[in-house]
Amino acid sequence: MQTDMLPANGGAPAGFGMPADANQVEASPETCQFISFTLGKDEYAIDIMAVREIKGWTHTTPLPNQSPHVLGVLNLRGAIVPILDLRSRFGQGLTETTPMHVVIIVNVGERTFGILVDAVSDILTVEPKEIKPVPENDKTGSEAYLNGIINADHGMVVVLSLKELFN
């Protein structure tokens, strides 16, 4: 497993407000770590182990005849990596990208791809019991990608399953 997930410094674009002592937080075997990010006013989190790197938005090469949330591919040190617009995936329209936007490169299964978000906000270290289940949704069952909710100091953070989200 790759452990160089986060650039120690410099690599983080504006808006990445990682607490200075984040790395000092001793993760006990029971705790899980998440990266949280924002999309408009909403905050989401993904498993930190899946994150390979975080970079600012750059131009992508569009792939023909794909769903709107597939923004295209970019060159990540020689690998061709598709970039997906999370906002569009949630049915909230395409993100109007600016250089301030952030792409989180993740490894899911064998594949590497990037998700476009507004900004990265935090690293959350929580115990499993702090992750509350998502309330039963009315029969649609389509929200399998919602893994739970964490009640953080500043509000609710929804934990996403990337595997389900971009299956």
Add this chain to the structure above:
Amino acid sequence: MAKRALTVDDSKTMRDMVAFTLKGAGFDVLEAEDGVHALSVLKGQTVDVVITDINMPNMDGVSLVKELRAKPEFKSTPILILTTEGGDDKKASGRAAGATGWIVKPFAPDKLLSVVNKVCP
């Protein structure tokens, strides 16, 4: 460009064997029946290696080597002579005439190739 070889021998069997072996190694192979024939084949063209028998009618191998070495365009062409076991005097006279090396008959294909590789860049 495929490399080109000339095999000179009055025996068709020998020519065929040399040609077969060299073609298998990617050579284009020209053939001549004796020294005089070889000189006429080589008129106006060069080859990457010449393999010649010694005992041939009209012009023998040693004379052919001398004739070729006297021509500027064949000064640095590798020339191999075919000798038989114990033909030391033949090897020496061949070398003296300017032959690069020799192949002892009968030869196996890989021996022929290894000798050709030894002299032919």
Add this chain to the structure above:
Amino acid sequence: MSSDGSSGSEFDRFRVTFFEECNEILADLEVHLTQLQSEALDVEGLNAVFRAAHSIKAGAGAFGFTRLVTFTHSFEALLDKLRDGVLEQTPQISDILIRGGDNLAELVAAAQEERELPEDFAAATLADIQDILQEGEVATDASPEASVTDAAPDTATGSGSATWQVVVTPGQDLFKNATEPLLLIRELAGLGELSTECNAGNLPSLRRMDPELSYLSWTFTLVSDCTKADIEEVFEFVDDTCLIEITQSSQAANPDAQSPAPDTQPAATPEPATAEPVATPQTVAAAKPTGPGAATSQSKPPQASSIRVDLNRIDRLVNTVGELVITQAMLSEEMAELAEHTGRQHIAGQEQLAALTRELQECVMAIRMQPVKSVFARMPRLVRDLSGKLGKKINLRMAGEHTEVDKTIIEELADPLTHMIRNSIDHGMEMPADRVAAGKSEEGTIDLSAAHVGGNIVISVMDDGAGINRERVLGKAIEKGIVAPDAHLSEHEIDELIFAPGFSTADSVTDISGRGVGMDVVRRNIMGIGGRIQVTSTPGRGTRFNLLIPLTLAVLDGMIVAVGDQRYILPITSIVESFRPEREQLRFLDDRTQVVSIRGEFIRIVKLCDLFNINKAVRDPASGLVVLVEVAGGGKVGITVDELIGQQQIVIKSLNDNFDPVEGISGATILGNGKVALILDIEQLAAMRASNGGRHFAGELGVLPGGAIVAAE
């Protein structure tokens, strides 16, 4: 089975030639020997008889006819003495020669008929020759066994590696025999680990130097488990012009009593070169007793040393170098923008970096290169088996087996080649009787060859069979609905029909090339590795298939094309031509199907901007460009683009590592500006059009006046 005549030699195929030639020689010999009954032979006659024995001996040796060799050897020795005038032609000798001639004829006949002769056959003649030769005494060539002594010290060095020091001091006339020292050094390096020190001390000033003389000498240090004889063999041909000192400076794990005495021995001393054919005792023990046909047992072919490397590591190396190439290209693009602000040194450095990068890339690619021999080697057996089964006589000739191509390509070549050869044997080659009736030799020939042409390898399969039966091919194609009954096809287009999907000409499905696999699969396989296949045929004379295949799958010669604000790559091998059509050349068949007419051919237009929904692209082909490309299924389509940006060698990247396949795209690459460009998949593009409502296209096109289109489906 006769004890004479070993089978299995690689030269077996020449036996027939050999015996034919023997019989000619014997007929000639008889003329001279008949003459001998009345008068002595003149020099010319003696030479002719000598050559006769000599030629038979050489051939007999190659085929392992030991008795024939033994006899001709003695016979030749006698003739040699007569030629040289050492012996005189006495009536006794004439008698031996005549008897010998008869013996020779009988020995040849026995070998040919694989018949055993009595133990003592020709013994009397041999004994007589022996007597005469000994009488004439001075068997100047000392018995060969004498030379064996020299090899004795080598025994010690047979095992374990040792450090040898080899000092080679050539005479000035080294080059007069066209000796190339580099090749000798290379051969020496093939024996083990070699370090070389060149002594240029004798080099005169440039003005006084004669370019045809040799001035250098070398000291080599070789770590190898070879024997001294192995090293001597490297310099076998030059030991008359070079002073060669071979010393064993240290030897691992073999404390041998003899070695302290440094057996320095200037090889210039007339060392009996006969050591070569007469195998030294220890090598005989090691080598398999293969008979006199294998004089090679002790020669190590000059093989470069090699290591085995995990393919994954090489792939990683290839990828990293690919990155380097891209990074270098990016840098150079950026530098070009800064050009006016930077000094010349930067530019020179940049150019050097570019050159080095290219060279490094070539080196890395070369690691994966292997000779096509591994695939070619399977073909002789295939030909033998099939021709035997079908009762056809076929001679397979191969050339260029050492041509190298990427390992992955080699793996993809086996099936298509096998199928093509099968096809040639099954469909191309006639039965022996038919060939004779057609005025050809009974035995057909298939030529299989490989050669490098530019950045590609060309493999051709050529037979001298009946050629493509165009009438039958066309009939079959019409019957199968591949072309319309009234279509007018050129001869070449008919030939190309054999690649059409689902086409198979065999009247009955044979057990040879039937099985439902047709040449369409061959074409698809070849195009799958970025190659092309062409066929040319002359009725009655034969058929030739040419495969043009890239040397590697890791890089591709691409044409960068612009469509709107997008850049795509078209494989150069697929491109036939590009042109800007006049309006009159274009025609809509329905609201979505447009064709362009070029030289009487109607080509379907594939509008990339529509297929890929690209904005801001040129929509009218007459304002943009049409790139005519060949489709694997046969036929052509015209892809519309805005403009051609340029040709470039590109590194192929997979898109599917991280994403699902995208229709119309075969992969991606990274351009000099760091951006990704997609590589177009021509076959899929052509098929995409078909699925968009052009299903009946093929049938309709066939009836277009003068139109000859094979739709790609």
